[in-house]
Amino acid sequence: MPAPREHVVVVGAGLGGVRTAENLRSRGYLGRITLVGAEPHPPYDRPPLSKQILTGAWEPDRAVLRDKPGLDEIGVSARLGAAAVALHGTTVELEDGARITGDAVVLATGVAARRLPGQPDGVATLRGLDDALALRDALAEARSLLVVGAGFIGAEAAHAARLRGLEVIVLEAGRVPCERALGPLVGELAARLFREAGADLRCGAGIARFTDARTVELADGTTVSADVALAGVGAAPALTWLDGSGLDTAGGVACDAGGRASGADDVWALGDMAAWWDPVRRRRHRAEHWTSAVDQAAAVACAITGAEPPPPAVPYVWSDQFGLKIQVAGRTDLADEVVPLHGDGLDGGPVRGTVVGYFAGGELVAVAAFGAARYLPRYRSLVAAGAGPAAVSAVAGELRSAATR
Numbered sequence: 410m411p412a413p414r415e416h417v418v419v420v421g422a423g424l425g426g427v428r429t430a431e432n433l434r435s436r437g438y439l440g441r442i443t444l445v446g447a448e449p450h451p452p453y454d455r456p457p458l459s460k461q462i463l464t465g466a467w468e469p470d471r472a473v474l475r476d477k478p479g480l481d482e483i484g485v486s487a488r489l490g491a492a493a494v495a496l497h498g499t500t501v502e503l504e505d506g507a508r509i510t511g512d513a514v515v516l517a518t519g520v521a522a523r524r525l526p527g528q529p530d531g532v533a534t535l536r537g538l539d540d541a542l543a544l545r546d547a548l549a550e551a552r553s554l555l556v557v558g559a560g561f562i563g564a565e566a567a568h569a570a571r572l573r574g575l576e577v578i579v580l581e582a583g584r585v586p587c588e589r590a591l592g593p594l595v596g597e598l599a600a601r602l603f604r605e606a607g608a609d610l611r612c613g614a615g616i617a618r619f620t621d622a623r624t625v626e627l628a629d630g631t632t633v634s635a636d637v638a639l640a641g642v643g644a645a646p647a648l649t650w651l652d653g654s655g656l657d658t659a660g661g662v663a664c665d666a667g668g669r670a671s672g673a674d675d676v677w678a679l680g681d682m683a684a685w686w687d688p689v690r691r692r693r694h695r696a697e698h699w700t701s702a703v704d705q706a707a708a709v710a711c712a713i714t715g716a717e718p719p720p721p722a723v724p725y726v727w728s729d730q731f732g733l734k735i736q737v738a739g740r741t742d743l744a745d746e747v748v749p750l751h752g753d754g755l756d757g758g759p760v761r762g763t764v765v766g767y768f769a770g771g772e773l774v775a776v777a778a779f780g781a782a783r784y785l786p787r788y789r790s791l792v793a794a795g796a797g798p799a800a801v802s803a804v805a806g807e808l809r810s811a812a813t814r
């Protein structure tokens with residue numbers, strides 16, 4: 410039997426890092442836990458940044474995951490405001506020169522906002538609390554917002570700006586918004602949400618360059634400007650600090666299906682930065698989803714404490730856009746067929762209440778729901794079971810008749 414671990418060093422004091430510490434304690438781990446975080450703020454949750462914080466509904470303290478007393482309560486020693494700059498075996502080196510050695514290291518340093526080539530510094534990005542507060546303040550003074558990228562964060566920012574009465578222009582290089590998460594057909598529903606909310610959404614917009622921090626030149630030579638510009642063009646793990654660690658960091662830290670970093674016995678990685686082996690896709694996959702970081706933190710804590718791992722969960726992501734919750738459960742990227750299950754959104758009817766099933770080889774692999782949260786749990790279990798069209802349509806019929814009773 411391996412010797413019990415006495416010190417776990419968790420690098421990254423965001424969602425995955427905090428959840429790892431909480432799970433270690435709830436599974437009976439009694440050793441030391443050190444939590445290292447680059448930002449000076451107490452660990453906070455990111456989804457509210459582009460929602461309640463940007464709209465002004467919340468002040469930042471409501472997004473805090475655990476403040477100092479909360480960390481003390483679970484016996485976590487936090488080193489905040491000190492980025493890790495190197496990893497040697499299980500020794501983490503910090504920017505202030507400190508070296509912390511654990512007998513297990515958990516990496517959870519998330520991702521950094523992608524920038525377009527030549528992007529001026531004055532163009533906003535939205536990844537951390539400081540970004541959200543700066544953008545909130547800029548929107549309060551502005552009459553217009555230019556968003557480059559109609560993914561989830563671009564859409565949520567566009568919604569917050571419309572709520573504040575700003576004119577909003579959104580440039581999207583792809584065919585539809587949120588195409589990676591929803592696919593081209595269902596992404597049309599997201600496009601309608603932008604337009605119905607009064608945002609000027611321009612898909613297929615080839616962006617040549619920013620000419621300044623508020624102006625974009627398009628491939629056809631025309632320019633678009635606004636008082637504030639936001640680049641919402643995705644994110645990527647910032648892993649240069651792991652150069653020299655011996656870990657495989659191409660496309661995220663490469664891990665097995667339980668989060669153990671490839672080739673390293675005592676190092677795990679999770680959350681947005683980690684590419685875990687996905688037995689369903691039969692390749693490594695990196696997800697930037699809240700629920701994925703939470704599930705992976707539980708699995709890693711089990712591995713470190715020697716507990717039975719939790720069963721694999723169906724992937725899940727949500728986004729709040731234009732007054733409606735979009736939820737996706739499963740792997741839409743596997744689908745070869747898309748079938749409406751509830752609502753008439755795909756036929757031009759209201760987007761709200763529309764639920765769509767994604768099938769691959771006759772099995773349900775994902776479901777997307779637009780303002781139809783009550784239906785999702787049933788379909789999530791059908792996705793987990795890989796249900797066929799007959800079982801799915803029977804459940805759809807049952808739910809429809811329950812809704813009319």
Ligand SMILES: Cc1cc2nc3c(=O)[nH]c(=O)nc-3n(C[C@H](O)[C@H](O)[C@H](O)COP(=O)(O)OP(=O)(O)OC[C@H]3O[C@@H](n4cnc5c(N)ncnc54)[C@H](O)[C@@H]3O)c2cc1C
Pocket residue numbers: 420421422423424425426445446447448454455456457458459491492493494517518519520535536537562650679680681682696697698699700702725726727728729
């Ligand atoms: C604005 C916004 C809105 C979102 N909304 C949703 C949503 O609606 N639904 C959804 O499913 N997901 C959403 N997400 C994604 C979700 O928040 C992430 O998937 C989740 O936070 C991932 O957790 P993590 O621990 O991997 O990374 P994070 O929570 O990002 O934590 C990483 C931490 O590591 C720190 N760090 C980075 N480098 C170092 C270093 N070298 N040394 C030490 N510390 C370091 C960072 O400062 C950060 O605190 C949103 C993300 C953002 C940015």
